[in-house]
Amino acid sequence: MALNERLDKFRLQQERCQTTLSSIAANQASTRRSNIGPWVQTINGPSTPAKPPQCKFSDDTDRLQRINSVRKSPAAAQIKLVIELLYKTRQSFTAEQINEATFVHIHGNKEVFDRLRNNPKVHFDGNRFSYKSKYDLNGKDQLLSLIRKFLEGLAVADVKDAYLAVLEDLKALKASGDVWLVSTTKSQEGIVYPDIDPRSNLKLSDDVKQLARSIKLPRDMLDIEKELQKSGQPTKTNAARRRAAAQILVHPPKPKSRKKPRGLTSRTKLTNSHMPELFMDLKT
Secondary structure, three states: OHHHHHHHHHHHHHHHHHHHHHHHHHHHHHHHHHHOOOOOOOOOOOOOOOOOOOOOHHHHHHHHHHHHHHHHOOHHHHHHHHHHHHHHHOOOEEHHHHHHHHOOOOOOOHHHHHHHHOOOOEEEOOOEEEEOOOOOOOOHHHHHHHHHHOOOOEEHHHHOOOOOOHHHHHHHHHHHOOEEEEOOOOOOOOEEEEOOOHHHOOOOOHHHHHHHHHOOOOOOHHHHHHHHHHOOOOOOOOHHHHHHHHHHHHOOOOOOOOOOOOOOOOOOOOOOOOOHHHHHHHHO
């Protein structure tokens, strides 16, 4: 019986709540109708007034967190973001444009501004920042012309940031046989050499070739070095020293035998003769 009474009370309470909610909804509907005045639709206008878009804070949380993370990061990390933007786009940006793209507030951080302005990879004209490479190149033809100027080799690290497709062009020049790419321990990227030395690409007549072949060269390396020295040409070899070193290796010198030290005898010349008492034992 107690359970049934409780169920009846609960149903009555639900009915009262439903009646209250219905009356509130009816009052709100009547209030809206009374506040709405006559409305005339404009020509070519929307049938219903447009509602302004609502922006919630939760929709912008990721961007705000990103801004906060960048602003609190070290100056070196912020500079890296800016240089990557300048390198990939190869365009000039103002401080405000950089802030929109990377969230790095250059004017709000003096250390970042000073280090960017003095960075060798950044060019600052007083208003805009842009990327600055060691060599200003634009395309494969200019790259090949530059390589041919460095007959002793050009480090790939010096030209790899000249433009975005420089590494692909280097591979294409290597495949076509115009350049040689050599990897070394000093340079991780390697060194590029021109395939043909322009100074050696000379056409000689048959008379000059025959004259060069008819010249007899000395067979002894010592004579060759002497002739080079007479003409003022430096020599990187020393045949005399090399032969002397080889002779020492073949016939090493015999070590000198050491003489055993001798003690005092009657034949030993003594200088302290004014002190005869010291040598009484020797006389006996």
